[in-house]
Amino acid sequence: MCQEDAGIGGFKNIVVRLKNKSGFIEAGPGKKTLVNSLLGFNHESEYEYELNKLNSIINLKEKPDIITDLSTKKVGITDALWYKVANETQFVAATLPVYLVKTKNDKIDVSELLEIIIEQMEYGVGLITIHPTANKEIFSESKKRMVPITSRGGGMIVKDLIANGFKDENAYLKILPEIISNARKHGVVLSIGTTFRTGNIFDSNDKAQKMEIELQISLAKAISQYDVGVIIESPGHARPKDIKEISRVLRRSGFPIMPLGPIPTDAAVGMDHISSAIGATIMGLEGCSHILAAVTREEHTGGRPTIESTIESIKTARIAAHIIDIHNNDDTAIDIKIAKSRAKSNSCVFGKGKNYCDRCRELCPLLIK
Numbered sequence: 001m002c003q004e005d006a007g008i009g010g011f012k013n014i015v016v017r018l019k020n021k022s023g024f025i026e027a028g029p030g031k032k033t034l035v036n037s038l039l040g041f042n043h044e045s046e047y048e049y050e051l052n053k054l055n056s057i058i059n060l061k062e063k064p065d066i067i068t069d070l071s072t073k074k075v076g077i078t079d080a081l082w083y084k085v086a087n088e089t090q091f092v093a094a095t096l097p098v099y100l101v102k103t104k105n106d107k108i109d110v111s112e113l114l115e116i117i118i119e120q121m122e123y124g125v126g127l128i129t130i131h132p133t134a135n136k137e138i139f140s141e142s143k144k145r146m147v148p149i150t151s152r153g154g155g156m157i158v159k160d161l162i163a164n165g166f167k168d169e170n171a172y173l174k175i176l177p178e179i180i181s182n183a184r185k186h187g188v189v190l191s192i193g194t195t196f197r198t199g200n201i202f203d204s205n206d207k208a209q210k211m212e213i214e215l216q217i218s219l220a221k222a223i224s225q226y227d228v229g230v231i232i233e234s235p236g237h238a239r240p241k242d243i244k245e246i247s248r249v250l251r252r253s254g255f256p257i258m259p260l261g262p263i264p265t266d267a268a269v270g271m272d273h274i275s276s277a278i279g280a281t282i283m284g285l286e287g288c289s290h291i292l293a294a295v296t297r298e299e300h301t302g303g304r305p306t307i308e309s310t311i312e313s314i315k316t317a318r319i320a321a322h323i324i325d326i327h328n329n330d331d332t333a334i335d336i337k338i339a340k341s342r343a344k345s346n347s348c349v350f351g352k353g354k355n356y357c358d359r360c361r362e363l364c365p366l367l368i369k
Helices: 044-058 081-088 110-124 136-142 150-164 176-186 205-222 238-252 270-283 305-329 332-345
Strands: 003-007 011-018 021-027 036-038 067-069 092-095 127-130 189-192 230-233 290-292
Touching: 003 136, 011 189, 011 270, 036 044, 036 081, 036 305, 044 081, 044 305, 067 081, 067 127, 081 176, 081 205, 110 127, 110 176, 127 176, 127 230, 136 205, 176 189, 189 205, 205 230, 205 238, 270 305, 290 305
Parallel strands: 036 067, 036 290, 067 092, 092 127, 127 189, 189 230
Antiparallel strands: 003 011, 011 021
16 A cells, blocks of 8 residues: 655655555655545535536546545435545545544544444545544643634544543544554555644644644554555645745655645635645645645635636646646656747747737747747
8 A cells, every 4th residue: 555765865755555446546755746626515405516516527627636525414325425436436535534423512433433434445435534633732732822723523533532521532543443454455545634733824833733743643654554555634824934844844754745735824815726726836845745635715715615616726736736746756748848839839829829929919029030
């Protein structure tokens, strides 16, 4: 499930294999930057719309590589979006299983959680996000922030810990041996979620986040010893200088990184598909953006992502991914094709065979020979 090679500075770079219907795609240092599109429904009335969204993504030219089902409502197995992604498309299906657990007084039934995880693994999911880092110590530290927690899945684990008076351990840690065993059996990669990613740029790279990253890396190392692929999620909102510092720590781990954004400014409300692409590019130039989450413009508007904005987010993330690949892998094939075409036609307009564009017309400098 994972391969190692000598990385920069002697650190081992780890590549994971994410399964899809046709086989596997690889993620990690030295590999093509992947794009992860998010969909899901919170009410049965939204199901058909999300299904139409999936069908629209299937027909895209600029397709994502992974589709994550964030649904919080259960449907029949074969109707589940993750099942359709895994068995009816070429994308890697990803899930956050804790979303489907029915909590009672904020408490999580770990038997139900494990049952959901095993079911998803058996029916083709290739990537599952877990939140094993939530604990009393990091939670206490996070309360010094403006916004302690912004992770929905991680928040559910924290609520469970609070409901049990922190007398019990993290729900995921209780069943981690079984999760690892089944992940190895079914060839599933585990993503160590970031419960304490920051929800604004001012809380970024604080002690709580540093504590969690250290624990994420420790858990990733332990899980990978069982021949199970692991990726690490981090960060959320972070100033450019903090993105660079966080990247320095994550890069030394060697594991593939899936940033959630990162979003480098809190002032891009309604335009977070752009701000997250900029943040991902900054992190990618630091060698720490291996799977990009396609953030939509509705990220902080309170609105539901539309089909159009979801497609827009994928296209935007694809541009960021390509820029990262130019820098890290010298992937310039399409750029060379476009540059040569412009040079040959003496026009900046690609593929249209015009002698000049409507902006410059006869003053076009490309006509000078």
